[in-house]
Amino acid sequence: MKKFIIIYDAKHHIIYEGNPLNLPIKRHKIQEKSMEVFRDPDPCIIHQSYVIQSFVELLIGDLPIDQEISFKELSIDTEWLDMKDILSCSIKVKR
Amino acid sequence: MKYYYLDHAATTPLDPRVLEHMMPYMNDLFGNPSSMHQKGIEVKRDINIARESIANLFDIEPDGVIFTSGGTEATNLAIRGTALMNKEKHTIITTRIEHHATLNTVHKLEKEGYKIVYLNVDHEGFIDLVELEKTITNDTLMLSIILGNNEIGTLQNIEMIGKICQRNNILLHVDAVQMVQYKKLSMRDLSIDLLTLSAHKFYGPKGIGALLVKNRSILEPIIYGGHQEKGLRSGTENVYGIVGMAKALLLAHQERKVRVTHLQKLTQTLMTQMKQAIPDVVYNGPKEDSYRIPGLLSLSFPDVDGQALLFSLNQRGIYVSTGSACQANEATSSHVLRAIHMDRGYGTIRISFGQDNNVDDIDDIVAIFKSVYEDI
Numbered sequence: 001m002k003k004f005i006i007i008y009d010a011k012h013h014i015i016y017e018g019n020p021l022n023l024p025i026k027r028h029k030i031q032e033k034s035m036e037v038f039r040d041p042d043p044c045i046i047h048q049s050y051v052i053q054s055f056v057e058l059l060i061g062d063l064p065i066d067q068e069i070s071f072k073e074l075s076i077d078t079e080w081l082d083m084k085d086i087l088s089c090s091i092k093v094k095r
Numbered sequence: 096m097k098y099y100y101l102d103h104a105a106t107t108p109l110d111p112r113v114l115e116h117m118m119p120y121m122n123d124l125f126g127n128p129s130s131m132h133q134k135g136i137e138v139k140r141d142i143n144i145a146r147e148s149i150a151n152l153f154d155i156e157p158d159g160v161i162f163t164s165g166g167t168e169a170t171n172l173a174i175r176g177t178a179l180m181n182k183e184k185h186t187i188i189t190t191r192i193e194h195h196a197t198l199n200t201v202h203k204l205e206k207e208g209y210k211i212v213y214l215n216v217d218h219e220g221f222i223d224l225v226e227l228e229k230t231i232t233n234d235t236l237m238l239s240i241i242l243g244n245n246e247i248g249t250l251q252n253i254e255m256i257g258k259i260c261q262r263n264n265i266l267l268h269v270d271a272v273q274m275v276q277y278k279k280l281s282m283r284d285l286s287i288d289l290l291t292l293s294a295h296k297f298y299g300p301k302g303i304g305a306l307l308v309k310n311r312s313i314l315e316p317i318i319y320g321g322h323q324e325k326g327l328r329s330g331t332e333n334v335y336g337i338v339g340m341a342k343a344l345l346l347a348h349q350e351r352k353v354r355v356t357h358l359q360k361l362t363q364t365l366m367t368q369m370k371q372a373i374p375d376v377v378y379n380g381p382k383e384d385s386y387r388i389p390g391l392l393s394l395s396f397p398d399v400d401g402q403a404l405l406f407s408l409n410q411r412g413i414y415v416s417t418g419s420a421c422q423a424n425e426a427t428s429s430h431v432l433r434a435i436h437m438d439r440g441y442g443t444i445r446i447s448f449g450q451d452n453n454v455d456d457i458d459d460i461v462a463i464f465k466s467v468y469e470d471i
Contacts, residue, residue, distance in 0.1 A: 002398070002471060021403060046402065053406040 003093055005060060008068070010088040020056045021049075029055075029080035055080050060093050068092040098412035099460055103296075104245055104273060104391055104447035105416055109339075110298035116342040117300065120335035128332050129321065138334050145341035152348055153290065153307050154283040161306045161314075161327045162337050166272040166293030169306035170196040172317050172328065173268045173289040174239055178204055179315035181266075184236035186210040190222055191434040192249070193241050194270055196291075198430070201239070210234070218435050219381045220249030228259050237266035237288075243274035246418060246431040246445060247380030248391035250274065257286035266313065272296055272304075276347035277355055277389050282309055289313075292344075294336065298450075299343030303336030354450060358390030361448040364457045365392065372465040379418075379437050390448035393418065399471055401442035407467040408444070413460065418443030 005023075007016035016023065033051045034043040043051065058076055063069060070090045071078055078086050100108075120141075126134030128142055143157065150157040163169045174187065174197065189201055191213050201211045212230050214222045227238070238260055243250050253269065260267040268289040271280060275290075276297035282290060293304040308314060311327065320329030347354070362384065369376050379393035396404065401417040408415055418432045428438035437443065 021400065049402045050406060053403060057406070057410065 003060065003065075003095055006092045006094060007083070008090045008092075010085065012090075015083065015089065020060055021052060023052075023056065023059075024082035025052060025055060025080055026082045033080070060091075063091070063093045065093050065095055096412045098414060099456060100451065101413060101415050101446045101448060101460070103449035104388070104445065106295045106301065107298045107449055108451065109300060110343055110346060112346060113299055113339050113343045117335040117339040120338055124334070128334060129323065142332055142334060142337050145337050148341045148345055149305065149307070152279075152344060154281040155307055155309055158311060158325065159308045161308065161311075161324045162332060162340075163304045163306055163328055164302055164333070165295075165304040166194075166270070166291050167196040167304075168328075169291040169293070169304045170194070170239075170268075170270055171200050172306050172314065173291060173308075174200045174237070175204065175317050176314040176327070177237055177266060177268070177289070178209065179317070180313055181236055184234050186212060186232060186234045187236055188212045188214065188227070188230055188238045188265075190214045190216060190240055192216055192220055192244050192246075192431045193239070194245060194272070197239050197241070197270060216249070216434050219386075220244050220247050220379075220431070220435055221381075221386075222251060222256075224252065224255050224259060227256065228263065231259075231263045231265055235263070235265045237268055239268040239270070241270040241273075242280075243271070243277075243388040243391075244380070244431060245273050246429055247393040247435065248387040249380050250386050250388065253280075253285055253287070260288075261286040273388050273391070275344070277351065277358075279348075279351075282307060294340035294343055297343050297347045300336050300339045303333050303340045305340070355389045357450065358448050359384045360454055361452055361457070362387075362390055362392055364454050365446065365448075365461065368457055368461045369394065369464065372461050373468055377437070377441065379432070379435060379443065388447075392446045393443060394446065395437055395441035395443045396468055397441055399442035399468065401444060403471055404442045404444055404467065407471050408463070411463045411467060413463055413467075416445040416447075418445060 004018055005020045006014055009015045030048055030051050031041050034040050034047060038047055068090050071087050124138050126138045128135055128139040146157045146160045149160050187201055187209055189197055205211045214227060216222055240251060242253055257267060266288045267286060269287050270291045272291055272293045273296060275292045288309050290307040295301040314327055316327050318329050323329050323332060375397050377395040379395055381387045405417045418429045432438045432443055
Protein backbone atom coordinates (compact mmCIF):
# COMPACT_ATOMS: atom_id res chain seq x y z
CA MET A 1 0.00 0.00 0.00
CA LYS A 2 1.35 3.37 -0.97
CA LYS A 3 1.49 6.36 1.31
CA PHE A 4 -0.32 9.59 0.58
CA ILE A 5 -0.79 12.67 2.69
CA ILE A 6 -3.50 15.15 3.59
CA ILE A 7 -2.72 18.67 4.76
CA TYR A 8 -5.39 20.69 6.50
CA ASP A 9 -5.41 24.44 7.04
CA ALA A 10 -6.32 26.17 10.30
CA LYS A 11 -10.04 25.80 9.49
CA HIS A 12 -9.54 22.12 8.77
CA HIS A 13 -10.07 22.50 5.06
CA ILE A 14 -8.02 20.15 2.93
CA ILE A 15 -5.41 22.18 1.12
CA TYR A 16 -3.34 19.27 -0.16
CA GLU A 17 -4.14 15.63 -0.75
CA GLY A 18 -1.99 13.23 -2.70
CA ASN A 19 1.48 11.88 -3.31
CA PRO A 20 3.93 13.51 -0.90
CA LEU A 21 6.47 13.69 -3.72
CA ASN A 22 4.24 16.24 -5.45
CA LEU A 23 4.29 18.70 -2.54
CA PRO A 24 5.14 22.25 -3.60
CA ILE A 25 8.71 23.05 -2.62
CA LYS A 26 10.40 26.42 -2.80
CA ARG A 27 12.83 26.53 -5.71
CA HIS A 28 15.62 28.17 -3.76
CA LYS A 29 15.33 25.50 -1.05
CA ILE A 30 15.90 22.80 -3.67
CA GLN A 31 18.97 24.68 -4.82
CA GLU A 32 20.24 25.08 -1.27
CA LYS A 33 19.74 21.42 -0.52
CA SER A 34 21.37 20.46 -3.79
CA MET A 35 24.40 22.52 -2.84
CA GLU A 36 24.50 20.78 0.52
CA VAL A 37 24.18 17.25 -0.89
CA PHE A 38 25.82 17.44 -4.33
CA ARG A 39 27.68 20.77 -4.29
CA ASP A 40 25.62 21.58 -7.39
CA PRO A 41 23.47 24.73 -7.55
CA ASP A 42 21.85 23.67 -10.81
CA PRO A 43 20.81 20.04 -10.40
CA CYS A 44 19.31 18.00 -13.23
CA ILE A 45 15.79 16.67 -12.76
CA ILE A 46 16.98 13.36 -11.33
CA HIS A 47 19.16 15.06 -8.74
CA GLN A 48 16.29 17.45 -7.98
CA SER A 49 14.08 14.45 -7.42
CA TYR A 50 16.61 13.07 -4.91
CA VAL A 51 16.53 16.39 -3.07
CA ILE A 52 12.71 16.44 -3.04
CA GLN A 53 12.64 12.93 -1.65
CA SER A 54 15.09 13.98 1.06
CA PHE A 55 12.68 16.75 2.13
CA VAL A 56 9.67 14.44 2.02
CA GLU A 57 11.46 11.72 3.97
CA LEU A 58 12.36 14.30 6.58
CA LEU A 59 8.72 15.34 6.82
CA ILE A 60 6.85 12.05 6.83
CA GLY A 61 9.51 9.41 7.44
CA ASP A 62 8.67 9.06 11.14
CA LEU A 63 5.04 10.16 11.13
CA PRO A 64 2.48 7.61 12.31
CA ILE A 65 -0.23 6.49 9.91
CA ASP A 66 -3.75 7.95 10.21
CA GLN A 67 -2.82 10.40 12.92
CA GLU A 68 -3.28 14.10 12.37
CA ILE A 69 -0.37 16.14 13.64
CA SER A 70 0.06 19.89 13.74
CA PHE A 71 3.08 21.28 11.93
CA LYS A 72 3.86 23.20 15.11
CA GLU A 73 4.38 19.89 16.88
CA LEU A 74 6.89 18.69 14.33
CA SER A 75 10.41 19.35 15.45
CA ILE A 76 11.66 19.80 11.90
CA ASP A 77 12.22 22.73 9.60
CA THR A 78 9.31 23.03 7.15
CA GLU A 79 10.43 26.32 5.61
CA TRP A 80 11.04 24.50 2.34
CA LEU A 81 7.31 23.85 1.85
CA ASP A 82 5.81 26.38 -0.52
CA MET A 83 2.50 26.69 1.37
CA LYS A 84 1.05 29.66 3.20
CA ASP A 85 0.85 29.70 7.02
CA ILE A 86 2.18 26.17 7.20
CA LEU A 87 2.63 26.33 10.97
CA SER A 88 -1.13 26.74 11.37
CA CYS A 89 -1.72 23.57 9.33
CA SER A 90 -1.75 19.92 10.21
CA ILE A 91 -0.79 16.78 8.34
CA LYS A 92 -2.02 13.20 8.20
CA VAL A 93 -0.30 10.28 6.49
CA LYS A 94 -2.65 7.72 4.95
CA ARG A 95 -2.19 4.42 3.18
CA MET B 96 24.62 0.58 8.67
CA LYS B 97 25.26 -2.56 6.71
CA TYR B 98 25.00 -1.93 2.99
CA TYR B 99 24.80 -3.99 -0.15
CA TYR B 100 26.55 -2.63 -3.22
CA LEU B 101 24.52 -4.00 -6.13
CA ASP B 102 25.64 -1.58 -8.83
CA HIS B 103 28.67 -3.27 -10.37
CA ALA B 104 27.49 -2.43 -13.89
CA ALA B 105 28.01 1.22 -12.94
CA THR B 106 31.45 0.57 -11.56
CA THR B 107 33.38 -2.05 -9.60
CA PRO B 108 35.69 -1.59 -6.65
CA LEU B 109 39.39 -1.77 -7.43
CA ASP B 110 40.77 -5.27 -6.89
CA PRO B 111 43.46 -5.02 -4.16
CA ARG B 112 45.77 -7.11 -6.35
CA VAL B 113 45.36 -4.55 -9.11
CA LEU B 114 46.03 -1.68 -6.73
CA GLU B 115 49.20 -3.39 -5.53
CA HIS B 116 50.32 -3.79 -9.13
CA MET B 117 49.67 -0.10 -9.83
CA MET B 118 51.32 1.37 -6.75
CA PRO B 119 54.95 1.50 -8.01
CA TYR B 120 53.76 3.61 -10.94
CA MET B 121 52.39 6.19 -8.52
CA ASN B 122 55.74 6.38 -6.77
CA ASP B 123 59.15 5.46 -8.18
CA LEU B 124 58.03 4.60 -11.71
CA PHE B 125 56.83 8.10 -12.50
CA GLY B 126 58.67 8.73 -15.78
CA ASN B 127 57.09 10.02 -18.94
CA PRO B 128 57.02 7.09 -21.38
CA SER B 129 58.11 9.41 -24.18
CA SER B 130 61.31 10.40 -22.36
CA MET B 131 64.47 8.88 -23.78
CA HIS B 132 66.16 8.23 -20.47
CA GLN B 133 65.96 5.41 -17.97
CA LYS B 134 62.91 6.80 -16.14
CA GLY B 135 60.93 7.00 -19.36
CA ILE B 136 62.24 3.82 -20.93
CA GLU B 137 61.29 1.62 -17.97
CA VAL B 138 57.66 2.68 -18.02
CA LYS B 139 57.46 2.63 -21.82
CA ARG B 140 58.52 -1.00 -21.63
CA ASP B 141 55.88 -1.78 -19.00
CA ILE B 142 53.16 -0.12 -21.10
CA ASN B 143 54.10 -2.33 -24.01
CA ILE B 144 54.10 -5.44 -21.81
CA ALA B 145 50.57 -4.48 -20.75
CA ARG B 146 49.68 -3.93 -24.41
CA GLU B 147 50.95 -7.40 -25.37
CA SER B 148 49.06 -8.99 -22.49
CA ILE B 149 45.77 -7.40 -23.57
CA ALA B 150 46.37 -8.15 -27.26
CA ASN B 151 46.94 -11.85 -26.47
CA LEU B 152 43.57 -12.12 -24.74
CA PHE B 153 41.77 -10.88 -27.86
CA ASP B 154 43.90 -12.54 -30.54
CA ILE B 155 45.11 -9.31 -32.13
CA GLU B 156 48.52 -7.73 -32.68
CA PRO B 157 49.85 -5.51 -29.86
CA ASP B 158 49.73 -2.42 -32.05
CA GLY B 159 45.96 -2.90 -32.22
CA VAL B 160 45.61 -1.90 -28.55
CA ILE B 161 45.01 1.85 -28.35
CA PHE B 162 44.78 3.13 -24.81
CA THR B 163 42.12 5.78 -24.15
CA SER B 164 40.61 7.58 -21.17
CA GLY B 165 37.79 5.03 -20.99
CA GLY B 166 35.01 3.35 -22.90
CA THR B 167 33.36 6.53 -24.12
CA GLU B 168 36.50 7.82 -25.79
CA ALA B 169 37.22 4.39 -27.26
CA THR B 170 33.75 4.26 -28.81
CA ASN B 171 34.06 7.81 -30.14
CA LEU B 172 37.37 6.85 -31.75
CA ALA B 173 35.94 3.63 -33.16
CA ILE B 174 33.01 5.30 -34.87
CA ARG B 175 34.28 8.76 -35.75
CA GLY B 176 37.80 7.58 -36.46
CA THR B 177 36.50 4.97 -38.89
CA ALA B 178 34.15 7.46 -40.55
CA LEU B 179 36.98 9.98 -41.01
CA MET B 180 39.25 7.41 -42.63
CA ASN B 181 36.63 5.80 -44.88
CA LYS B 182 34.80 8.70 -46.47
CA GLU B 183 33.51 6.75 -49.44
CA LYS B 184 30.73 5.19 -47.32
CA HIS B 185 28.15 7.17 -45.39
CA THR B 186 25.81 4.74 -43.64
CA ILE B 187 26.29 3.41 -40.12
CA ILE B 188 24.05 0.78 -38.57
CA THR B 189 23.49 0.63 -34.84
CA THR B 190 20.65 -0.31 -32.46
CA ARG B 191 18.14 1.56 -30.35
CA ILE B 192 19.63 0.21 -27.12
CA GLU B 193 23.21 1.40 -27.35
CA HIS B 194 25.12 3.21 -24.65
CA HIS B 195 25.05 7.00 -25.03
CA ALA B 196 28.70 6.93 -26.05
CA THR B 197 27.55 5.31 -29.27
CA LEU B 198 24.20 7.04 -29.68
CA ASN B 199 25.49 10.55 -29.20
CA THR B 200 28.44 9.92 -31.52
CA VAL B 201 26.21 8.70 -34.33
CA HIS B 202 23.72 11.52 -33.66
CA LYS B 203 26.54 13.98 -34.30
CA LEU B 204 27.54 12.17 -37.48
CA GLU B 205 23.89 12.23 -38.55
CA LYS B 206 23.95 16.00 -38.28
CA GLU B 207 27.07 15.99 -40.41
CA GLY B 208 25.30 14.13 -43.20
CA TYR B 209 25.71 10.46 -42.38
CA LYS B 210 22.77 8.11 -42.64
CA ILE B 211 22.26 6.24 -39.38
CA VAL B 212 20.08 3.14 -39.32
CA TYR B 213 18.75 2.16 -35.90
CA LEU B 214 17.83 -1.50 -35.59
CA ASN B 215 14.79 -2.29 -33.47
CA VAL B 216 14.94 -4.90 -30.74
CA ASP B 217 12.34 -7.37 -29.51
CA HIS B 218 10.86 -7.37 -26.01
CA GLU B 219 13.98 -9.06 -24.62
CA GLY B 220 16.36 -6.67 -26.35
CA PHE B 221 17.56 -8.85 -29.23
CA ILE B 222 18.09 -7.49 -32.72
CA ASP B 223 16.65 -9.36 -35.69
CA LEU B 224 19.57 -10.85 -37.61
CA VAL B 225 17.52 -11.05 -40.81
CA GLU B 226 16.68 -7.35 -40.50
CA LEU B 227 20.37 -6.60 -39.95
CA GLU B 228 21.41 -8.33 -43.14
CA LYS B 229 18.60 -6.72 -45.16
CA THR B 230 19.65 -3.30 -43.88
CA ILE B 231 23.20 -3.51 -45.21
CA THR B 232 23.80 -1.71 -48.52
CA ASN B 233 26.83 -0.84 -50.61
CA ASP B 234 27.00 2.44 -48.71
CA THR B 235 27.20 0.78 -45.27
CA LEU B 236 30.46 1.46 -43.49
CA MET B 237 29.97 -0.31 -40.20
CA LEU B 238 27.75 -1.84 -37.59
CA SER B 239 28.30 -0.56 -34.06
CA ILE B 240 26.59 -2.75 -31.49
CA ILE B 241 26.61 -3.31 -27.75
CA LEU B 242 27.42 -6.92 -26.88
CA GLY B 243 25.86 -6.94 -23.41
CA ASN B 244 23.29 -4.25 -22.77
CA ASN B 245 24.12 -2.27 -19.65
CA GLU B 246 20.50 -1.82 -18.55
CA ILE B 247 18.72 -5.10 -19.24
CA GLY B 248 21.69 -7.39 -19.82
CA THR B 249 20.75 -8.74 -23.25
CA LEU B 250 23.63 -10.53 -24.97
CA GLN B 251 23.50 -10.27 -28.72
CA ASN B 252 24.45 -13.23 -30.89
CA ILE B 253 27.91 -11.92 -31.67
CA GLU B 254 28.97 -15.07 -33.49
CA MET B 255 26.23 -14.64 -36.11
CA ILE B 256 26.60 -10.87 -36.22
CA GLY B 257 30.31 -11.23 -36.99
CA LYS B 258 29.56 -13.64 -39.82
CA ILE B 259 26.94 -11.33 -41.31
CA CYS B 260 29.28 -8.34 -41.21
CA GLN B 261 32.14 -10.31 -42.74
CA ARG B 262 29.90 -11.79 -45.45
CA ASN B 263 28.68 -8.32 -46.39
CA ASN B 264 32.09 -6.68 -46.11
CA ILE B 265 31.23 -4.10 -43.46
CA LEU B 266 33.22 -3.25 -40.34
CA LEU B 267 32.01 -4.44 -36.95
CA HIS B 268 32.51 -2.38 -33.80
CA VAL B 269 31.52 -4.10 -30.57
CA ASP B 270 30.95 -2.21 -27.33
CA ALA B 271 32.07 -4.97 -24.96
CA VAL B 272 32.37 -2.76 -21.89
CA GLN B 273 29.96 -4.77 -19.75
CA MET B 274 30.84 -8.20 -21.07
CA VAL B 275 34.56 -8.32 -21.62
CA GLN B 276 35.25 -9.95 -18.27
CA TYR B 277 32.73 -12.72 -18.73
CA LYS B 278 33.35 -14.05 -22.24
CA LYS B 279 36.42 -14.96 -24.25
CA LEU B 280 36.32 -12.60 -27.21
CA SER B 281 38.67 -13.61 -29.98
CA MET B 282 38.44 -10.72 -32.42
CA ARG B 283 39.97 -13.01 -35.06
CA ASP B 284 37.45 -15.84 -34.62
CA LEU B 285 34.44 -13.56 -34.13
CA SER B 286 35.30 -11.25 -37.05
CA ILE B 287 35.28 -8.19 -34.80
CA ASP B 288 37.16 -5.23 -36.27
CA LEU B 289 36.94 -2.84 -33.32
CA LEU B 290 36.19 -3.46 -29.66
CA THR B 291 35.67 -1.06 -26.76
CA LEU B 292 36.61 -1.84 -23.18
CA SER B 293 36.80 0.10 -19.91
CA ALA B 294 38.84 -0.98 -16.88
CA HIS B 295 36.59 0.13 -14.06
CA LYS B 296 33.89 -2.32 -15.10
CA PHE B 297 36.16 -5.27 -14.31
CA TYR B 298 37.79 -4.27 -11.01
CA GLY B 299 40.39 -2.04 -12.65
CA PRO B 300 40.92 1.70 -12.18
CA LYS B 301 38.73 4.49 -13.54
CA GLY B 302 39.98 6.78 -16.28
CA ILE B 303 41.46 4.10 -18.50
CA GLY B 304 40.06 2.07 -21.35
CA ALA B 305 41.09 0.90 -24.77
CA LEU B 306 39.95 0.58 -28.32
CA LEU B 307 41.13 -2.69 -29.79
CA VAL B 308 41.45 -2.77 -33.54
CA LYS B 309 42.44 -5.58 -35.85
CA ASN B 310 43.79 -3.26 -38.52
CA ARG B 311 44.95 0.20 -37.50
CA SER B 312 44.78 1.51 -41.06
CA ILE B 313 40.97 1.80 -40.86
CA LEU B 314 41.26 4.54 -38.24
CA GLU B 315 42.05 8.22 -38.23
CA PRO B 316 42.76 9.94 -34.89
CA ILE B 317 40.22 12.22 -33.26
CA ILE B 318 42.74 13.73 -30.82
CA TYR B 319 45.94 15.37 -32.00
CA GLY B 320 49.14 16.06 -30.13
CA GLY B 321 52.38 14.33 -29.31
CA HIS B 322 51.88 11.23 -31.44
CA GLN B 323 51.45 8.78 -28.55
CA GLU B 324 49.82 5.42 -29.39
CA LYS B 325 51.59 5.77 -32.74
CA GLY B 326 49.51 8.78 -33.59
CA LEU B 327 46.06 7.33 -32.93
CA ARG B 328 45.64 8.76 -29.43
CA SER B 329 47.91 11.59 -28.45
CA GLY B 330 48.44 12.59 -24.84
CA THR B 331 50.85 11.37 -22.17
CA GLU B 332 49.92 7.84 -21.21
CA ASN B 333 48.05 7.02 -18.00
CA VAL B 334 50.75 4.57 -16.98
CA TYR B 335 49.31 3.27 -13.70
CA GLY B 336 45.91 3.02 -15.35
CA ILE B 337 47.31 1.00 -18.24
CA VAL B 338 49.20 -1.50 -16.10
CA GLY B 339 46.22 -1.72 -13.74
CA MET B 340 43.83 -2.42 -16.60
CA ALA B 341 46.06 -5.15 -18.01
CA LYS B 342 46.34 -6.79 -14.60
CA ALA B 343 42.58 -6.59 -13.96
CA LEU B 344 41.84 -8.07 -17.38
CA LEU B 345 44.27 -10.92 -16.85
CA LEU B 346 42.70 -11.73 -13.48
CA ALA B 347 39.22 -11.61 -15.02
CA HIS B 348 40.38 -14.00 -17.73
CA GLN B 349 41.97 -16.41 -15.24
CA GLU B 350 39.00 -16.36 -12.86
CA ARG B 351 36.23 -16.14 -15.44
CA LYS B 352 34.51 -19.46 -14.76
CA VAL B 353 34.44 -18.99 -11.00
CA ARG B 354 33.15 -15.43 -11.32
CA VAL B 355 30.41 -16.28 -13.80
CA THR B 356 29.22 -19.27 -11.75
CA HIS B 357 29.09 -17.12 -8.62
CA LEU B 358 27.12 -14.36 -10.34
CA GLN B 359 24.64 -16.75 -11.94
CA LYS B 360 23.97 -18.35 -8.58
CA LEU B 361 23.28 -14.92 -7.11
CA THR B 362 20.87 -13.92 -9.87
CA GLN B 363 19.03 -17.25 -9.85
CA THR B 364 18.58 -17.11 -6.08
CA LEU B 365 17.41 -13.52 -6.16
CA MET B 366 14.99 -14.06 -9.06
CA THR B 367 13.33 -16.95 -7.27
CA GLN B 368 13.09 -15.25 -3.90
CA MET B 369 12.03 -11.87 -5.27
CA LYS B 370 9.17 -13.42 -7.24
CA GLN B 371 7.97 -15.17 -4.10
CA ALA B 372 8.20 -11.99 -2.02
CA ILE B 373 6.80 -9.61 -4.65
CA PRO B 374 4.74 -11.59 -7.18
CA ASP B 375 4.09 -8.43 -9.23
CA VAL B 376 7.77 -7.99 -10.12
CA VAL B 377 8.58 -8.18 -13.83
CA TYR B 378 12.03 -9.16 -15.09
CA ASN B 379 13.21 -7.30 -18.16
CA GLY B 380 15.53 -8.71 -20.75
CA PRO B 381 16.27 -12.38 -21.40
CA LYS B 382 15.08 -14.81 -18.76
CA GLU B 383 17.79 -17.36 -19.50
CA ASP B 384 21.17 -16.79 -17.87
CA SER B 385 23.11 -17.72 -20.98
CA TYR B 386 21.58 -14.80 -22.90
CA ARG B 387 22.09 -12.20 -20.16
CA ILE B 388 25.15 -10.51 -18.62
CA PRO B 389 26.08 -12.55 -15.53
CA GLY B 390 24.91 -10.86 -12.37
CA LEU B 391 22.72 -8.25 -14.05
CA LEU B 392 18.96 -8.09 -13.49
CA SER B 393 16.48 -5.43 -14.51
CA LEU B 394 13.35 -5.50 -12.38
CA SER B 395 10.17 -3.50 -12.90
CA PHE B 396 7.62 -2.88 -10.18
CA PRO B 397 4.08 -1.78 -11.04
CA ASP B 398 2.70 1.58 -9.96
CA VAL B 399 5.83 2.90 -8.30
CA ASP B 400 8.25 5.61 -9.23
CA GLY B 401 11.71 4.20 -9.92
CA GLN B 402 13.45 7.21 -8.41
CA ALA B 403 11.38 6.95 -5.23
CA LEU B 404 12.19 3.26 -5.00
CA LEU B 405 15.88 3.98 -5.48
CA PHE B 406 15.77 6.66 -2.80
CA SER B 407 14.13 4.40 -0.24
CA LEU B 408 16.43 1.49 -1.05
CA ASN B 409 19.39 3.83 -0.61
CA GLN B 410 18.02 4.81 2.82
CA ARG B 411 18.06 1.13 3.73
CA GLY B 412 21.57 0.48 2.42
CA ILE B 413 20.77 -1.08 -0.95
CA TYR B 414 22.75 0.61 -3.70
CA VAL B 415 21.27 0.04 -7.16
CA SER B 416 20.43 1.99 -10.33
CA THR B 417 17.16 2.99 -11.95
CA GLY B 418 16.02 2.84 -15.52
CA SER B 419 15.48 6.56 -15.58
CA ALA B 420 17.33 9.12 -17.55
CA CYS B 421 17.47 12.89 -17.55
CA GLN B 422 16.44 14.21 -20.94
CA ALA B 423 15.82 17.88 -21.59
CA ASN B 424 15.53 18.32 -17.83
CA GLU B 425 12.75 15.79 -17.63
CA ALA B 426 13.01 12.41 -15.91
CA THR B 427 11.90 9.82 -18.39
CA SER B 428 12.26 6.11 -18.82
CA SER B 429 15.52 5.27 -20.48
CA HIS B 430 15.75 4.73 -24.23
CA VAL B 431 16.40 1.04 -23.56
CA LEU B 432 13.18 0.56 -21.58
CA ARG B 433 11.30 2.49 -24.24
CA ALA B 434 12.76 0.24 -26.93
CA ILE B 435 11.42 -2.87 -25.18
CA HIS B 436 8.12 -1.12 -24.31
CA MET B 437 8.63 -1.23 -20.55
CA ASP B 438 8.40 2.50 -20.08
CA ARG B 439 4.91 3.01 -18.70
CA GLY B 440 3.37 2.23 -15.33
CA TYR B 441 6.46 0.70 -13.81
CA GLY B 442 9.43 1.74 -11.75
CA THR B 443 12.54 -0.04 -12.88
CA ILE B 444 15.59 -0.98 -10.85
CA ARG B 445 18.81 -2.51 -12.12
CA ILE B 446 20.65 -4.89 -9.82
CA SER B 447 24.17 -5.80 -10.86
CA PHE B 448 25.94 -8.22 -8.58
CA GLY B 449 29.70 -8.51 -8.16
CA GLN B 450 32.27 -10.78 -6.63
CA ASP B 451 31.84 -9.17 -3.21
CA ASN B 452 28.15 -10.16 -2.93
CA ASN B 453 27.14 -13.36 -1.12
CA VAL B 454 24.25 -15.72 -1.67
CA ASP B 455 23.67 -15.66 2.10
CA ASP B 456 22.76 -11.96 1.81
CA ILE B 457 19.91 -12.51 -0.65
CA ASP B 458 17.35 -13.18 2.11
CA ASP B 459 18.10 -9.79 3.64
CA ILE B 460 18.20 -8.00 0.29
CA VAL B 461 14.82 -9.39 -0.77
CA ALA B 462 13.31 -8.59 2.63
CA ILE B 463 14.41 -4.96 2.28
CA PHE B 464 13.01 -4.77 -1.26
CA LYS B 465 9.67 -6.15 -0.04
CA SER B 466 9.52 -3.77 2.89
CA VAL B 467 10.41 -0.75 0.78
CA TYR B 468 8.02 -1.71 -2.02
CA GLU B 469 5.12 -2.11 0.40
CA ASP B 470 5.92 1.10 2.21
CA ILE B 471 6.68 3.46 -0.63
